[in-house]
Amino acid sequence: MYNIKLVDSSNEEAILDFEKRRLRDFGVKKEIKSLVESPFAKFIEKGDMLAFNLQDEDKKIIGGMLVGTMFDNVYIDRLFVEEEKRQAGAGTYMVNYVLKHKDFFEDYYGIEVPGVLVEPTDKTVDFYSNLGFNTSGYQMYKRY
Secondary structure (H helix, E strand, O other), X not given: OOEEEEOOOOOHHHHHHHHHHHHHHOOOOOOOOXXXXXXXXHHHHHOOOEEEEEEOOOOOEEEEEEEEEEOOEEEEEEEEEOHHHOOOOHHHHHHHHHHHOHHHHHHHHXXXXXXXXXXXXXXXXXXXXXXXXEEEOOEEEEEO
């Protein structure tokens, strides 16, 4: 149904495309034309954050996520889905991808990760709760 592809951190055009989609799907009206206009591009380029595109069955990109680390945990920093594609399991697919690929993130970041952290918005608390995340202050956490 869905497929996740890692954005090539050495490809400026791919990073810019990812960032344009992220901003659009978050409802940000600002149009960026270069990577210096993106607050996350330098982290993606350096490899500190991994950008993933989510494709539907027709290979159309319908969402994505930024993943890094925080307090030695995998940290889903931004997760987004095109508005018309929401409520169809795409967000759940991306979170489950992170949960199922602990070894990849440990190898990539060179650390043992005990779990996954998110910082939900008021609109996403129930979404993460339904996926088994527990509240810890302003963050939510799920152990591997």
